[in-house]
Amino acid sequence: MLDVVFVGATVIFFAVTILYVRGCERLKPGGDR
Amino acid sequence: MTANGWLQIGFFLLAVLAITKPLGIFMARVFNREKTFLDFALRPIERVIYRICGVKEEHEMRWTEYSIAMLLFSGVSMVLLYLIERIQYRIGLNPQKLANVDPALAWNTAASFTTNTNWQAYTPETTMSYLTQMAGLAYHNFASAATGIVLAIAAIRGIARREAKTIGNFWVDLTRCFLWVLGPACVVVSLALISQGAIQNLKRYATVQLVEPQSVQTTGADGKTVTQMVTQQVIPMGPTASQEAIKEFGTNGGGFFYANSAHPFENPTPLSNFFQMFLIFAIPSGLTYTLGRMTGSRRHGWAVWAAMAALFLVGVSAAYWSEARGNPLLTGTDQHASAMQAGGNMEGKETRFGIANSALFATVTTDASCGAVNGMHDSFTPLGGMVPLLNIMLGEIVFGGVGSGLYGMIVFVILAVFIAGLMVGRTPEYLGKKIEAYDVKMAMLSVLVFSLTILVFAAISVVAKFGASSIANAGPHGLSEILYAYTSAAGNNGSAFAGLNANTLWYNATTGVAMLIGRFFMVIPILAIAGNLAGKKVAPESLGTFPVTGPLFTVLLISTILIVGALTFFPALSLGPILEHLLMLAGKSV
Numbered sequence: 001m002l003d004v005v006f007v008g009a010t011v012i013f014f015a016v017t018i019l020y021v022r023g024c025e026r027l028k029p030g031g032d033r
Numbered sequence: 034m035t036a037n038g039w040l041q042i043g044f045f046l047l048a049v050l051a052i053t054k055p056l057g058i059f060m061a062r063v064f065n066r067e068k069t070f071l072d073f074a075l076r077p078i079e080r081v082i083y084r085i086c087g088v089k090e091e092h093e094m095r096w097t098e099y100s101i102a103m104l105l106f107s108g109v110s111m112v113l114l115y116l117i118e119r120i121q122y123r124i125g126l127n128p129q130k131l132a133n134v135d136p137a138l139a140w141n142t143a144a145s146f147t148t149n150t151n152w153q154a155y156t157p158e159t160t161m162s163y164l165t166q167m168a169g170l171a172y173h174n175f176a177s178a179a180t181g182i183v184l185a186i187a188a189i190r191g192i193a194r195r196e197a198k199t200i201g202n203f204w205v206d207l208t209r210c211f212l213w214v215l216g217p218a219c220v221v222v223s224l225a226l227i228s229q230g231a232i233q234n235l236k237r238y239a240t241v242q243l244v245e246p247q248s249v250q251t252t253g254a255d256g257k258t259v260t261q262m263v264t265q266q267v268i269p270m271g272p273t274a275s276q277e278a279i280k281e282f283g284t285n286g287g288g289f290f291y292a293n294s295a296h297p298f299e300n301p302t303p304l305s306n307f308f309q310m311f312l313i314f315a316i317p318s319g320l321t322y323t324l325g326r327m328t329g330s331r332r333h334g335w336a337v338w339a340a341m342a343a344l345f346l347v348g349v350s351a352a353y354w355s356e357a358r359g360n361p362l363l364t365g366t367d368q369h370a371s372a373m374q375a376g377g378n379m380e381g382k383e384t385r386f387g388i389a390n391s392a393l394f395a396t397v398t399t400d401a402s403c404g405a406v407n408g409m410h411d412s413f414t415p416l417g418g419m420v421p422l423l424n425i426m427l428g429e430i431v432f433g434g435v436g437s438g439l440y441g442m443i444v445f446v447i448l449a450v451f452i453a454g455l456m457v458g459r460t461p462e463y464l465g466k467k468i469e470a471y472d473v474k475m476a477m478l479s480v481l482v483f484s485l486t487i488l489v490f491a492a493i494s495v496v497a498k499f500g501a502s503s504i505a506n507a508g509p510h511g512l513s514e515i516l517y518a519y520t521s522a523a524g525n526n527g528s529a530f531a532g533l534n535a536n537t538l539w540y541n542a543t544t545g546v547a548m549l550i551g552r553f554f555m556v557i558p559i560l561a562i563a564g565n566l567a568g569k570k571v572a573p574e575s576l577g578t579f580p581v582t583g584p585l586f587t588v589l590l591i592s593t594i595l596i597v598g599a600l601t602f603f604p605a606l607s608l609g610p611i612l613e614h615l616l617m618l619a620g621k622s623v
Contacts (some may be wrong), residue, residue, distance in 0.1 A: 002136035003119060007112055010140070014108035017553050019226075021100045024478075024561040028471055 057322020096564025127162035181436030230301030234310030269318030286404025381412025402434030404527030515553025523551035607610025
């Protein structure tokens, strides 16, 4: 059970981080909005 | 303090200075894909790797694609390490029949080694099988170090390129870093460490008879004290030297044994100790020259090196002075160094290395994001222990971790030129490129993520029972233990202050999150800056341009680091090591 929680948490973290990349790009003047 | 100690510190810095240019040139050539003396052997291997993995060598990536490739590589590697730890009992190379690692600890360790932190909330020799150490942890030592280096190279390309949309190819950079920079050097270093006495084998642990049997008292579950004679000792074995090489050269820091570089199988002699410290600084120092060469301003590279060297000297001087001074209240004890004794505060230090080399190692390992230790930082004097803590809080930009030190320093460079621009009332420029609102926002995002992660987790742990119950000491020293843990985690350092039982669900989960945030949430804004700078035109120098090459820039850079880095944490430091120092002078501990 805990394995699912930890692997799931890892996947969620990296998914959020990819969104963070897109967020940083969107802030850029003339970025990908 | 002794002349011998100062000579060793001075010689160490000279050795680092000597390697900076040759290694810097070599790395620039590797990542610019220029000819090197290793091409004849490594180029064919490189081509085969690309063919198998389907990598297109000439493909260039925008910063977003580069970041996502790095995240996918790190994420998949992290899950694989977690799985190896969870099934290690059944998958071989486990002569001691060590059990599968507990889920929370396995996750913490996976996050730790993926992020180049190498925080170890476990005892390696009783927890990790040889397969886990080699295929899991040592692999990540290479992978996380290579990732850090290529991220710094991508950041440098962003500064160096003009009106470009791309900053390189992550897979090509990573492969070349493995093959040209880390792999060959680590083979040589491993052999050098073996020559000094570091072990390298896959044997079962050895059981030997003690020369002097020991009488040991233990308290059973029923509360009764039992006395027994211990006549045998188990001596752990393993493939140590090969892990030790990348542990230092990749500024990873995770020990094969719990005692880390204080263990004679990991760090057998004063010469190996010197060599290890030198390896920790080699790549970070070389990268400053790479920065200068790739951006076409070698003097800028040296100006950055000078800022790092100055901060290093201040740190090591403070640590050495404090440790050599010992406890001034111990008036009845001779604490002076002599031919017969090291003097000063020797608690928690190896007699093989003494005061100077322990203070130097502690400074080097925390200036860089290494985390290897050859003594117990918890046993340092309050001010001596504050030096490693402050070094990490500055962002580990004093040479720093492989790659992470340089890209962290680039953030401070951008803030420094921004401040200089504000002072003279002109648009700030960095090597001819205008620094605009977006670049400064991203730089500050990186700085704020780091300090917020440390302070928020430390604050919760101090006030909550599940956090405070893990500390071994009350008062300011206990605060330092918690503060150090999260600083080490978010700074991806991995050294431990000790005295804190970090192998609990709370600490395993939260230090793991702090490590991931400290690595990825900090580097992405820096890559965003690189991507933005790459697209800019270069403006010609004018009278209003602030030069980033001279002593004035170096002083401004140091000031920015101290103002932004140190003052953020001053309130926490004043309640921890500074208060502890004042209490010590008053003869109190709480």
